[in-house]
Amino acid sequence: MFIQVVRSKAKDPAGLKAAMEKWQTDVKPVAKGFVGATAGVADDGTHVAVVRFESEETARANSDLPEQSAWFKEVSKLMDGEPTFYDCSDVTLFMGGGSDDAGFVQVMVYKPTDLEKLKELNEKVDPADMGRTDIIGGTSAVANDGTVIDTTYFKSETEAREGEKKEMPAEMQTAMKEWGEVIGNVEYIDLRDPWLYSA
Secondary structure, eight states, X not given: OEEEEEEXXXXXXXXXXXXXHHHHHHTGGGOSSEEEEEXXXXXXXXXXXXXXXXXXXXXXXXXXXXXHHHHHHHHGGGBSSOOEEEEEOEEEEETTSOOTTOSEEEEEEEOOSOHHHHHHHHHHOOTXXXXXXXXXXXXXXXXXXXXXXXXXXXXXXXXXXXXXXXXOOHHHHHHHHHHHHHXXXXXXXXXXXXXXXXX
């Protein structure tokens, strides 16, 4: 799987949501390898779209479509300034990956000090072992510049906040402490009204 993440400041949140719906009708029918997308606008106006493709080749082919170019030209008018793109060919799915059943999605953006160590720790940290029944799926994508974008899907924000308070087993606490030391500073983008799309 290949993931492209687009983030910006929303000038017109409602317009951006309408544009995502328009993509589904105008561009999706000719897009190759589209798997799904998760987007939304956080309380501070940060807009993020996490778009999943079967491969980097199909993502590139979509970017080259005249329909995609025309669509994005209009979308960019709804953004405040230039958007930032993250191309991620290193993608890990957990608990099945993205879920269209989510009522709340949290996107974490960070640059780890040791990517290989992070991957080792991720193999040890299983949401099920942490008692996190509120988590229903997620993706972890590593961009070309080393930035990691984790997208976690929850049944609801209420359940997510309750899950955060649960005490983990000692082994998990140790692993999570190491994980926290490796990931460093994290930016959290909370999508309380996630826009969810599938192929």
